Amino acid sequence: MMNDPKTGHADAIGADPSLLIVEDDAPFLKRLARAMETRGFTVETAETVAEGVAKAKGRPPKYAVVDLRLGDGSGLDVIEAIRSKRDDSHMIVLTGYGNIATAVTAVKLGAVDYLAKPADADEVFAALTRKGGEKVEPPENPMSADRVRWEHIQRVYEMCDRNVSETARRLNMHRRTLQRILAKRAPK
Known part of the structure; x- marks a missing residue:
């Protein structure tokens, strides 16, 4: 397969490596941002809906990872702001509370995937770079x-x-x- 992880990641990401991560759990946000930078993304972070919407409107990213529940509102507002500025963006929603209705809303607003926390960097990277129509691998250890x-x-x-x-x-x-x-x- 791929011997050079940097080259493999760059091929998967494409020409525009911009990534916005909106998460109110500061330690998780820092870990995820570092992990995504090592995989070749140019990362911007936000800890609130307001900050995420402002960054999305100022410089809409090609990729986004957005927490569903933030201290000042719903991450779906950030998804909507990104989609209104850029229709080729790959966005995923992270949440600690899986909910089918919210997943459907997130997808309708333009998210390409919905991951339950705690999601690791490999899962996030795979979800961000998955091509349309590509099947998702079943989880190794699904919830009981x-x-x-x-x-x-x-x-x-x-x-x-x-x-x-x-x-x-x-x-x-x-x-x-x-x-x-x-x-x-x-x-x-």
């Missing part, structure tokens, strides 16, 4: 059914502003059962 259930409960809990009673009502679950689930660690 217990983990999927736990993630769903956590997402609804967050959407209900961490209100246990409201979350239990929406999930049609007894409040004490929900409290026991929330008190436990995430299943593997």
